[in-house]
Amino acid sequence: MLKRKNLKILLKTLGVFLISFQLSCAQQRQRENIIVASAGKIESLDPAQANTLRTLQLLSALGDTLYKINKEGNLYPVLAKDLPKVSKNGLFLDIPLRENILFHDGTIFNAKAMEFSLRRFMKIGTLNYLLNEKIEDVEIKDEFIIRIKLKKPSNSIKSLLTSINLTPVSPNSYINYKEKFNNKEFVGTGPYILESFDTNQQTIRSFNNYWGKKPLNKGIDYINLSNSSTLFGALRTKEVDVLISNSIDDMQRVALNNMVNQDKLNSGEGNPIEIGFITFKSNKLPLNNNIIREALSYSIDRELISQQVSFGTREPLRSIVPPQFHKNQFAPWPTYKPNLARTLLKREGYCKTKILTIPLTFRSNVPADKLLALTWKDQIKRDLSDCIKITLNGIESTTVYKQLPEGAFEAVILDWTGAYPDPEAYLTPLLSCSEIENNTCLKGEAVFSGSFWANNKVQELLDISEELEGENRLQSLKEVEYYASKGNAYLPVWLVKPKAWSLKNISKPEFSTNGLIILKNLKRN
Amino acid sequence: MSSKKELFKYILSRLFLLPIMLWIISSLVFILLRIAPGDPVDAILGTRANEFARETLRIKLGLDKPLINQYFEYLNNLLHGDLGMSLNTQEPVKVIISKALPASIELAICAILVASIIGYSIGFLGAVKPEGKIDLFGRIFGIGTYALPPFWAAMLTQIIFAVLLGWFPIGGRYPPGMSSPPLVTGFLLFDSILNTNIHMVYGTFIHLILPSLTLGILLSGIFSRTIRLNLEEILSKDYIEAAKSRGIKESRIFLKHALPNTLLPILTITGLTASSLIGGALLIEITFSWPGIALGLQEAINQRDYPVVQGIVVIISSLVVILSIAIDIAIAYIDPRVSY
Numbered sequence: 001m002l003k004r005k006n007l008k009i010l011l012k013t014l015g016v017f018l019i020s021f022q023l024s025c026a027q028q029r030q031r032e033n034i035i036v037a038s039a040g041k042i043e044s045l046d047p048a049q050a051n052t053l054r055t056l057q058l059l060s061a062l063g064d065t066l067y068k069i070n071k072e073g074n075l076y077p078v079l080a081k082d083l084p085k086v087s088k089n090g091l092f093l094d095i096p097l098r099e100n101i102l103f104h105d106g107t108i109f110n111a112k113a114m115e116f117s118l119r120r121f122m123k124i125g126t127l128n129y130l131l132n133e134k135i136e137d138v139e140i141k142d143e144f145i146i147r148i149k150l151k152k153p154s155n156s157i158k159s160l161l162t163s164i165n166l167t168p169v170s171p172n173s174y175i176n177y178k179e180k181f182n183n184k185e186f187v188g189t190g191p192y193i194l195e196s197f198d199t200n201q202q203t204i205r206s207f208n209n210y211w212g213k214k215p216l217n218k219g220i221d222y223i224n225l226s227n228s229s230t231l232f233g234a235l236r237t238k239e240v241d242v243l244i245s246n247s248i249d250d251m252q253r254v255a256l257n258n259m260v261n262q263d264k265l266n267s268g269e270g271n272p273i274e275i276g277f278i279t280f281k282s283n284k285l286p287l288n289n290n291i292i293r294e295a296l297s298y299s300i301d302r303e304l305i306s307q308q309v310s311f312g313t314r315e316p317l318r319s320i321v322p323p324q325f326h327k328n329q330f331a332p333w334p335t336y337k338p339n340l341a342r343t344l345l346k347r348e349g350y351c352k353t354k355i356l357t358i359p360l361t362f363r364s365n366v367p368a369d370k371l372l373a374l375t376w377k378d379q380i381k382r383d384l385s386d387c388i389k390i391t392l393n394g395i396e397s398t399t400v401y402k403q404l405p406e407g408a409f410e411a412v413i414l415d416w417t418g419a420y421p422d423p424e425a426y427l428t429p430l431l432s433c434s435e436i437e438n439n440t441c442l443k444g445e446a447v448f449s450g451s452f453w454a455n456n457k458v459q460e461l462l463d464i465s466e467e468l469e470g471e472n473r474l475q476s477l478k479e480v481e482y483y484a485s486k487g488n489a490y491l492p493v494w495l496v497k498p499k500a501w502s503l504k505n506i507s508k509p510e511f512s513t514n515g516l517i518i519l520k521n522l523k524r525n
Numbered sequence: 526m527s528s529k530k531e532l533f534k535y536i537l538s539r540l541f542l543l544p545i546m547l548w549i550i551s552s553l554v555f556i557l558l559r560i561a562p563g564d565p566v567d568a569i570l571g572t573r574a575n576e577f578a579r580e581t582l583r584i585k586l587g588l589d590k591p592l593i594n595q596y597f598e599y600l601n602n603l604l605h606g607d608l609g610m611s612l613n614t615q616e617p618v619k620v621i622i623s624k625a626l627p628a629s630i631e632l633a634i635c636a637i638l639v640a641s642i643i644g645y646s647i648g649f650l651g652a653v654k655p656e657g658k659i660d661l662f663g664r665i666f667g668i669g670t671y672a673l674p675p676f677w678a679a680m681l682t683q684i685i686f687a688v689l690l691g692w693f694p695i696g697g698r699y700p701p702g703m704s705s706p707p708l709v710t711g712f713l714l715f716d717s718i719l720n721t722n723i724h725m726v727y728g729t730f731i732h733l734i735l736p737s738l739t740l741g742i743l744l745s746g747i748f749s750r751t752i753r754l755n756l757e758e759i760l761s762k763d764y765i766e767a768a769k770s771r772g773i774k775e776s777r778i779f780l781k782h783a784l785p786n787t788l789l790p791i792l793t794i795t796g797l798t799a800s801s802l803i804g805g806a807l808l809i810e811i812t813f814s815w816p817g818i819a820l821g822l823q824e825a826i827n828q829r830d831y832p833v834v835q836g837i838v839v840i841i842s843s844l845v846v847i848l849s850i851a852i853d854i855a856i857a858y859i860d861p862r863v864s865y
Contacts, residue, residue: 033702041824043614043616044614126570127570129578180615183616195704198705199816200816203702203704221702223697226814226820227814229683229812230683230814233683233684233687233688233696396563396827398567401563401567401568402562
């Protein structure tokens, strides 16, 4: 009797399990959307508020920009009908807009909508200073022509117009959000329409009335997990279809790459947009001496650091602009020459009885920074222990950013991603200075970057480049980099390429030139 | 009657002290956040924004006002039940908390349930047969789970049960691709049941298992040790000996005489654990991508989002105080000897 009762319980339990697994299978079968995972929450979908890569990634699928940059580095129109017409004095940009484009709410995209969006960004956008520094006013010239009035001639404005932050939003839907953020909704012109929004998961589906090439998938579920291990595990267990590389630890990147080599996953790689570098404070002893900074530039073994820290996934870098913007090989910073570093330091009275001590600060919440600091310290100990000693100091990133302009750090490891795909977006934030005294920046970007290094020639070239175009502009910006390399206030270390991995039944992820996955090209095989 | 009066007085005094305590806590948080290095403007704009943009945002966020004005404004808003707006998203802090807190409470309830079942069972069985196999296992289990670093245990369970065996999802609160049910209580499992959405009930339940099992097992060690030690002490009391000498069955002695007397420490330890879990289990929430209040607090601290940090701390403190009062009341009812 007892056995029979036990059997019944066992059967019931099995029944529950079977139902559960059936449900789970049904769920698997129902998966129509492609699940894309990335690290961190998305707090707001307002383009005026967006400043994280994951948010820009999603916005790039929901909205369009006026222009994009192709693989050759040239501007091409998207929502614009043609390239901007620049007035003779360089102060006016007339942008003709495409017609017959609808917003997700069914209203028409025109110059009024574009003006609304640009004005809104200039008023409430968290990065509005990027625009406000350059733009005087925005006007409607015709129903489908918008005019941008500049404060001074600027060529980088064209690249700025490729920024997804400037994607147009429907004035009709944002009427109550003219002066405040609309965090949970997005009504734009992009290939996808927002179906649901939660800070941890967003669902987008194909927009039937999209004017351009339709998405190859029905929709995307964009999920946000909090750490690298969970993201890695989620792809391994096939809980997600695509994994975006932001915040994936280097060890796990290598494991994923191995799976690609074993033909278990697909992977796609974009142009590098993030650079990692060390900033030296150039206005105080001992690093106010350029020869010492030069010696430090010769002392770093980038190849070794890249291998030790990232198993070679982070490419060694000898410039402060990602290589695709140079169009051809350009690496003005010196290569690893420890003997030359020793000679220079000896000339300055070090190495015999005096050892140069460099306190190196790293952001304690960035694992790669800590590994870089430890590896460089050990490499210096191996190669130049008679001349240099590196002491380490880990500080949380928010505190580092706050104390940078206060000159709190002799040497600090940082990274930078340009706000738009242009060399200027890398050079100006590190080198620009509005008040220079004896090669020291008193006011300007170089103060915020913590180097305090400035050079009149660099500033002059940066200003000139705004009025130049094409190859001349590029040459001028290369010259800026050359001077910066001679100043040795920054020590570029590596490049980080955006990467994504997908399951075998999903197509290989493709990247746009701004380092974002083209979500509409993902398809289930 | 007099003990009831005493209890009533005690509760009144605790409730009277609650606002004072909250004032002290909120003031401390306010001051500490301002002393801490870092700036919400930096967190929002990055370091590259020019001085004009920084100043504009500072004015917009009300950070340009003198600190004392900010403090009184904050206290005034707090008195009116207004926790302010997030500096980062401009979303009301109340809304942010109302989304994250139920997630933490849901996890805490399930973890305590797991911890109680496992911990008290092991502790009880160990006490029934001291020095037996179960008792020995219970001791090792107790020490082991107490000594395990939570993040390591969480990662281990994640690798074994989610990645290698594939029995449970790796993280999150509900399956990817499924939209969350309309929030009524904020407790997803409960809301899915209310919505009679069987897929969602299954999805939320299966996502809840691994984090709550991990947290529950980690807590069960303390539970098992507590009941084991208390039972041991009670079993050596005279009235137990007397019961034995009267020839009462051992199982009856355990269940009717010894066990009810361990209720007090059980209630206390369960209550204390619940209080500590109201603020979320940060490492578990991070490892399992559980969108709870601890994860929210950590992110708010990183972004120097003052109103969110202040709001979360005030709400959690209030809940902890209220819970501890409830436990005191329960203890007073269970054991009339307890005086206040």
